[in-house]
Amino acid sequence: MDVTVTVNGTTYERDVEPRKLLIHLLRDDLDLTGSHIGCDTGNCGACSVIVDGVLVKSCMLLAVQADGASIETVEGLSEDGELTRLQQAFNEHHALQCGYCTPGMLMSATALLREKPSPSDDEIKKALQGNICRCTGYWNIFEAVKSVAK
Amino acid sequence: MLLREVEYAKPGSVAHALELLAANDGARALAGGQTLINVMKARAASPDMLVDLNGLEELRGIELAGDGTLTIGAMTTYTELVQSAEAKARPILGEVCATIADVQVRNRGTIGGNVCSNDPTNHLPPLMVAVGARMTIAGANREREVPAEEFFLGVYLTAVGQGELLTRISIPAGKKDGFAAVTLGADGTCICNAAASVNGAVRVALGCVDAVPVLVTADSAGGIADAVRAANLMPPSDVHASSEYRTHLAAVLARRAAEEAAAR
Numbered sequence: 001m002d003v004t005v006t007v008n009g010t011t012y013e014r015d016v017e018p019r020k021l022l023i024h025l026l027r028d029d030l031d032l033t034g035s036h037i038g039c040d041t042g043n044c045g046a047c048s049v050i051v052d053g054v055l056v057k058s059c060m061l062l063a064v065q066a067d068g069a070s071i072e073t074v075e076g077l078s079e080d081g082e083l084t085r086l087q088q089a090f091n092e093h094h095a096l097q098c099g100y101c102t103p104g105m106l107m108s109a110t111a112l113l114r115e116k117p118s119p120s121d122d123e124i125k126k127a128l129q130g131n132i133c134r135c136t137g138y139w140n141i142f143e144a145v146k147s148v149a150k
Numbered sequence: 151m152l153l154r155e156v157e158y159a160k161p162g163s164v165a166h167a168l169e170l171l172a173a174n175d176g177a178r179a180l181a182g183g184q185t186l187i188n189v190m191k192a193r194a195a196s197p198d199m200l201v202d203l204n205g206l207e208e209l210r211g212i213e214l215a216g217d218g219t220l221t222i223g224a225m226t227t228y229t230e231l232v233q234s235a236e237a238k239a240r241p242i243l244g245e246v247c248a249t250i251a252d253v254q255v256r257n258r259g260t261i262g263g264n265v266c267s268n269d270p271t272n273h274l275p276p277l278m279v280a281v282g283a284r285m286t287i288a289g290a291n292r293e294r295e296v297p298a299e300e301f302f303l304g305v306y307l308t309a310v311g312q313g314e315l316l317t318r319i320s321i322p323a324g325k326k327d328g329f330a331a332v333t334l335g336a337d338g339t340c341i342c343n344a345a346a347s348v349n350g351a352v353r354v355a356l357g358c359v360d361a362v363p364v365l366v367t368a369d370s371a372g373g374i375a376d377a378v379r380a381a382n383l384m385p386p387s388d389v390h391a392s393s394e395y396r397t398h399l400a401a402v403l404a405r406r407a408a409e410e411a412a413a414r
Contacts, residue, residue: 060183
């Protein structure tokens with residue numbers, strides 16, 4: 001089936017099988033490998049992307065379901081190599097250990113801060129609930145997000 | 151994970167969706183996909199065709215009638231229920247939906263998908279029974295309304311037959327509700343849960359203890375734990391809880407939910 005998606009402002013047209021998951025369209029067909037596959041069971045959140053403004057796990061959405069959608073992935077966060085404040089905060093707070101969960105963490109935190117620029121501590125924790133850090137480095141991730149909250 | 155080959159259809163109307171489901175024995179309705187896509191990965195379900203209900207505006211939305219009755223479209227997401235001003239007419243709905251999984255799942259998962267999958271560990275089947283919800287099921291030639299107590303028929307099995315769709319859920323006005331659960335981690339899968347509603351008598355629907363929600367009633371919140379014990383539950387044992395422990399949890403959670411409901 002023909003699918004047209006706009007990812008980080010660039011429009012792509014691809015012929016995909018209905019069984020293809022959105023994460024595979026992004027990684028395998030569009031070579032956007034920033035979004036990771038951690039568990040492939042919908043638990044870990046490493047594949048989190050923003051589809052038409054809504055945070056989703058791209059391993060639980062078919063690529064054909066994203067036809068016509070505007071998608072944001074971790075590659076689209078920085079502009080001209082300039083890190084966003086959130087990305088900079090991840091750097092400064094050592095908010096990554098192995099880094100595998102980081103793309104999903106950044107997208108979940110980005111979605112949170114758009115909706116609630118001044119989240120409470122509890123709201124930050126709840127917002128990251130769908131993202132597992134297998135290194136268990138949650139505290140620094142929380143601190144990084146908190147540091148950019150207004 | 152590569153899914154088994156599957157056809158995909160995105161109907162433009164409920165009528166067209168019903169035609170597709172009726173014409174293909176191997177067709178399954180795709181709601182939020184937060185369960186179905188995963189069970190397809192595990193090959194626990196292998197539909198020949200997915201009929202995608204996303205985009206059917208007829209199945210969305212929350213309406214509040216003058217008498218306080220809520221009518222909720224089956225494709226309404228948990229996030230929409232949490233954020234809806236109308237849904238606050240029955241506050242327990244948004245409160246329970248806010249504890250389902252995580253943000254990403256709540257953004258896609260739907261009330262209709264939750265009840266139609268009827269996983270015994272789901273939050274909403276017992277809640278629908280406790281609050282006395284009525285489910286509207288559409289078929290090719292007719293529409294029928296089924297009370298929640300008769301909607302859940304078995305594990306993964308509901309009154310929605312092949313070629314039919316749950317279209318909306320109607321919930322009467324009320325505030326004296328409660329919900330209690332023991333979960334795997336915060337907001338994780340339920341090991342045992344209980345939804346309570348007080349309207350004169352106390353109604354508690356228990357989840358995770360049988361194939362379908364078990365309704366127990368008592369005259370007062372204080373009497374509900376004894377009523378649960380008298381129900382002679384025979385819940386399944388698994389790695390998370392023995393049958394005996396689940397039976398214990400059922401009585402404890404029924405009381406917690408009933409006391410929460412009674413205190414409002």
